Amino acid sequence: MNILLFHLMPYADLDLEATKDYPTVWTTLPNSFYDPKKGHALYKRYLDELVLGETMGFDGVCVNEHHQTAYGMMPSPIVIASALTQRTTRVKIAILGSALPLRNHPLTIAEEHAMIDNISGGRLISGFVRGIGAEYHTFGVNPAFSHERFHEAHDLIVRAWTETGPFEFHGKHYHFEYVNLWPRPYQQPHPPIWIPSQGSRETIEFAADPAHKYTYLQTFSPIKTVGRYLQMYRDAARQMGYTASPRQLGWASMVYVGDTDESALREAGPHFEVFRNRFLKKPVEMLLPPGYSSRESMKAIALAKTDITGTVDAKRAVDMGMFVCGSAKTVRETLLRYAKEIGFGNLLTMLQFGTLPADLTLRNMQRFAEDVMPHLRKASKEIYGEEAIAL
């Protein structure tokens, strides 16, 4: 099993009391609530945490892209990934991912990722996403064309990475007379492509396509949902004529390791709840603008009459397997059980989340690296046969 460290870099110093009446921390929360001095300290701390991930034995460090939000301070994951190339030597650097449809010039993504791949000597894992609903408000990009733009930008980027230029590209949304990428990617034919998603049949079939075989990552979901979508990938692969390798499947989850189950939940619970119930929260109009999801799933949500934007407390999140939290024994048993039941070759742990402060994050990382990771590695050799799935 590949074990990676994923950081969302939240603006953890947000004044939660002063902002409690705002409906969301996305898009419309005034940026006067962002203090650059505190931001500077947080960037330094979070970069240190990711760099420590290499020392502690993680296989990779992961960053992502979100805009105009206290949820994460990485509107450009390119900037953070670039910094990481200079402070690490061994780990993979995963950008999970770049939001393709939000760019009017997706060729710049091909360029930036190729640069990072060259600078790092081939350590880049390239992730492609559509961006979340709120970001279609941020950039004004039309969500009705989100899928079209994603697929077109994807085709452009992969062709730019793999074909000898110059060549012309004429799509519906993107038009280039001269595609001729300098630098070309370091890894041949191109960096691995990972597809993080909250889960949809369309995305899974795209990732599982034999022409792609992209690693699909289920992000922050109840474990039942993780199981369902990873099985959907395996089924899709089988229908398309092959057996999916565990390396094509991944799960990104928040993990907290404490002394005991009780103390772990006591320490981490409130910080998890800030993540889940404040940083993640959005009205459905921002979460799912028209066309962002398929009409069938939008209809199901509209008719279900349940509030998909409702709150979840930490205890319930643990029970639902959307937050792995407990003693080292509990955490490793839980993760091993899930690995056996569901089967994922890539585990992306988020060991800082919400407002979890530096000291608790460090202890969490130490306990995970010392008391959980070795057990996972040993057991996963038996489950998967390690050579087959190594990054």
Add this chain to the structure above:
Amino acid sequence: MAFKQETLALSGCSITLKRGGAGQPLLFLHGASGASAILPFMEDLAQDFEVLVPEHPGFGASDEPVWLDNIHDLAYFYLGFMEKLDLREVLVVVASIGGWLALEIAIRNATRMRALSVVGASGIHVPGLKKGDPFMWVGEAKMRNLFVDQTVPDRLLAQEATPENTEVALKNQFTTAKLAWEPRLYDPNLHKWLHRITLPTQIIWGENDQVLPAGYAVAYRKLIPQARVDIVPQCGHLPHVEKPGLFAKLVREFAGSL
């Protein structure tokens, strides 16, 4: 007044068309919420006109053609529609995005139109006049912000969500986003060509419109100098829905003055 619904195929797209009444043709082009139902103002006007109410491609029970990407596609579709039905001397009554659509049609070819009656039309951007953003309005506000008289949304919100009307609402929202998400509710080139409209034009606006403030009526008047402006007091974005009697009276007055 009974309306009959038919299906019309044009440009590889089937649309629904409701017709009622007799007399001079009156073409109603609907806005973001579509035209699934015959509304009281349509019944009222059908006493004096032959009222035609199509559902645009991408709305209601009409098809979603692959060629539909923007408001210009719809404008060209309706040029073909008027030719196909051989409409002449038609009074074009239009609301909201339907208003924008009619202006896009009219700057291209207005020869089949007798006059334009435009209600709360999107289509232009006026610096300094803050628009509402219906795409950001949450839950009931999406409906309530359209009206001053809250008994109208009370009634509309009381209707139960069924799979059928939910499907239509999502379809309408999707096509509205295609047309109007970016730039939000306007075409940056439209204002340059509005001077081509020499038809008699009426601009009707709700005094308390929260989508496009009534200052937009003044801005349109500057771009279409022959237009007359009728501001409807104590009324939101949809005067034809909120004050149907007064609205029909204003349209009749305008038509009578031609």
